[in-house]
Amino acid sequence: MKFSVVVPVYKVEEYINECVDSILNQSFDDFEVILVDDGSPDNCGKICDEYAKKDERVRVIHKENGGLVSARQAGIKIARGEYIVNIDSDDYIDKDMLKNSDEIINSYSPDAIYFSMMNFKGQKRWTFDECIKEGFYDEKDIKEKIYPYALLSADMQNLNYLVTVKVVKREILEPIQLSVSCAISYAEDVACSVPMIASIKSLYVSIKPMYNYRHRTTSMSNKLNIKWLDSVNECICGLDKVCSDRNGFAEQIDRYTIFITFVILNIAVRAKRHDAIPEIAKKVCEYNFIDRFKRAKFTKITIKTKISYILMKRGNFKLTYNFLKMCNFIKTSK
Numbered sequence: 084m085k086f087s088v089v090v091p092v093y094k095v096e097e098y099i100n101e102c103v104d105s106i107l108n109q110s111f112d113d114f115e116v117i118l119v120d121d122g123s124p125d126n127c128g129k130i131c132d133e134y135a136k137k138d139e140r141v142r143v144i145h146k147e148n149g150g151l152v153s154a155r156q157a158g159i160k161i162a163r164g165e166y167i168v169n170i171d172s173d174d175y176i177d178k179d180m181l182k183n184s185d186e187i188i189n190s191y192s193p194d195a196i197y198f199s200m201m202n203f204k205g206q207k208r209w210t211f212d213e214c215i216k217e218g219f220y221d222e223k224d225i226k227e228k229i230y231p232y233a234l235l236s237a238d239m240q241n242l243n244y245l246v247t248v249k250v251v252k253r254e255i256l257e258p259i260q261l262s263v264s265c266a267i268s269y270a271e272d273v274a275c276s277v278p279m280i281a282s283i284k285s286l287y288v289s290i291k292p293m294y295n296y297r298h299r300t301t302s303m304s305n306k307l308n309i310k311w312l313d314s315v316n317e318c319i320c321g322l323d324k325v326c327s328d329r330n331g332f333a334e335q336i337d338r339y340t341i342f343i344t345f346v347i348l349n350i351a352v353r354a355k356r357h358d359a360i361p362e363i364a365k366k367v368c369e370y371n372f373i374d375r376f377k378r379a380k381f382t383k384i385t386i387k388t389k390i391s392y393i394l395m396k397r398g399n400f401k402l403t404y405n406f407l408k409m410c411n412f413i414k415t416s417k
Contacts, residue, residue: 084113084114084115084163084164084165085111085113085114085164085165085166085181085185085188086113086114086115086164086165086166086167086168086181086184086250087114087115087117087158087159087162087163087164087166087167087168087253088106088114088115088116088117088164088168088170088181089117089119089155089158089159089162089167089168089169089170090102090103090106090116090117090118090119090158090170090171090172091119091121091151091154091155091158091171091172092118092119092120092121092123092127092128092131092154092172093120093121093122093123093127093148093151093154093172094123094124094125094127095123095127095172095173096123096125096126096127096130098172098173098174098297099127099130099131099172099173100130101175102170102171102172102173102174102175103116103118103134103141103172104175105175105176105177105178105295106170106176107134107138107140107141108178109176109178109179109180109181109182110178110179110181110182111179111181111182111184111185112140113185114140114164114181115140115141115142115162115163115164116134116138116140116141116142117142117143117144117158117161117162118131118134118135118141118142118143118144119143119144119146119154119155119157119158120143120144120145120146121146121148121149121150121151121153121154122145122146122147122148122149123148127172128143128145131143131145142161144157144158144161149265150265150267150268150271151268151271152263152264152265152267152268152271152274153265155169155260155275156260156261156263156265159253159256159257159260159261160261162253162257164253165252165253166184166188166196166250166251166252166253167250167251167252167253167256167257167260168181168184168249168250169249170294171296173297173299174294174295174296174297175295176293176294176295177291177292177293177294177295179293180198180293180294183198183289183291183293184196184250187287187289191219191285191287192285193219193283193285193286193287194251194252194255194283194284194285194286195249195250195251195252195255195279195283195285195286195287196249196250196251196286196287196288196289197249197250197286197287197288197289198250198289198291198292198293198294199289199290199291199292199293199294200292200293200294200295200296201292201294201295201296202296202298203295203296203297203298204297204298204299210292214232214236214240215228215229215232215288216288216290217288217289217290218287218288219285219286219287220285220286220287220288221284221285222284222285224286225280225283225284225285225286229280229286230280230281230331230332231331233277233280233281233332233335234273234277234322234332234335234336234338234339235335235338235339235342236335236338237334237338237380237381237382237383238381238382238383239342239381239383239384249276249279251279251283255279255282255283256275256279259275259278259279259282260275262278262321263275263321264317264321266313266314266317267314267317267318267321268308268310268311268314269308269310269311269314269315269318270311270314270315270318270343271314271318273318273322273339274317274318274321274322277322277326277332278321278322278325278326281325281326281332306350306354307347307350307351307354307356307359309359309362309363309366311347312344312347312363312366312367312370313366315340315343315344315347316366316370316372319336319339319340319375322336323336334378334379334380336375337375337376337378337379338379338380338381340372340375340376340379341372341375341376341379341392341395341396344363344367344372344376344395345388345391345392345395347363348363348391348395348400348403348404348407349407351363351404352404352407352408352411353411357404360400360401360404363400364398364400364401367398367400368398373396373398376392376395376396377396379392387407387410390406391403391406391407394406
């Protein structure tokens with residue numbers, strides 16, 4: 084079997100049909116679909132079972148809720164495909180994605196394939212500028228041209244924001260995926276994808292937007308949870324262990340730490356959670372993020388981001404919050 088498509092499922096009753104149908108209607112048929120019902124309290128489990136009854140390519144796992152990491156781990160443990168494809172259950176893929184993947188594999192036999200993604204929210208659709216070119220990358224090319232963007236480059240380019248659907252050889256992805264801590268509930272993709280980049284010896288990048296990524300106003304990215312900082316710390320500590328000795332990765336980990344803390348502060352502003360700032364500051368100090376902030380260097384950031392980073396490096400999170408609040412007010416008043 085060529086592909087195992089793993090889909091973690093949790094509270095996506097509104098979107099799951101579009102996701103699964105986009106997989107089953109592929110123009111290529113040598114694949115299996117593993118739907119992992121992560122203890123979803125809605126009708127998702129029943130919907131998954133209905134698909135399994137109608138199509139023998141579908142297998143279903145029902146488990147207690149354990150989060151995205153544990154769901155993906157459950158799926159990959161029973162996967163039989165040569166390559167693993169991870170898809171989120173509120174997104175969907177182009178009908179030719181697996182066919183294109185098979186053609187690339189037959190021509191280049193890469194360890195992994197990256198496809199560009201189409202972002203969408205309602206009727207609005209957009210892609211990001213590409214920081215890497217389409218084509219095949221050998222081990223030398225990966226180190227020179229992919230490593231600088233693996234997590235966060237000095238000019239704020241991030242490979243995971245530009246390309247997605249990492250079609251990866253199971254023999255490479257499985258040990259990496261299974262080593263990720265289930266305690267990570269934020270930045271899960273980073274915890275797996277960056278070590279994966281550091282492990283592969285060949286890669287094919289396609290700028291065709293084969294993956295459709297849904298931006299939801301009700302998604303986790305719009306609700307503040309202070310425990311995300313625990314996950315960020317767990318993630319970066321894991322990256323330190325497996326990636327920091329690679330060329331440029333240590334600097335990227337420092338940049339990512341201040342960037343993702345900045346993102347969390349922005350979410351706090353949108354959620355009007357001024358009360359959360361003392362706890363955020365406490366955790367930042369507890370995990371010694373300030374030292375990472377001070378080491379982080381950028382060559383291209385906006386004035387808003389630059390001022391925020393200066394304040395964060397000084398540990399003044401209350402002032403950072405108020406500054407971001409003012410920026411948001413000005414933006415919405417225009």
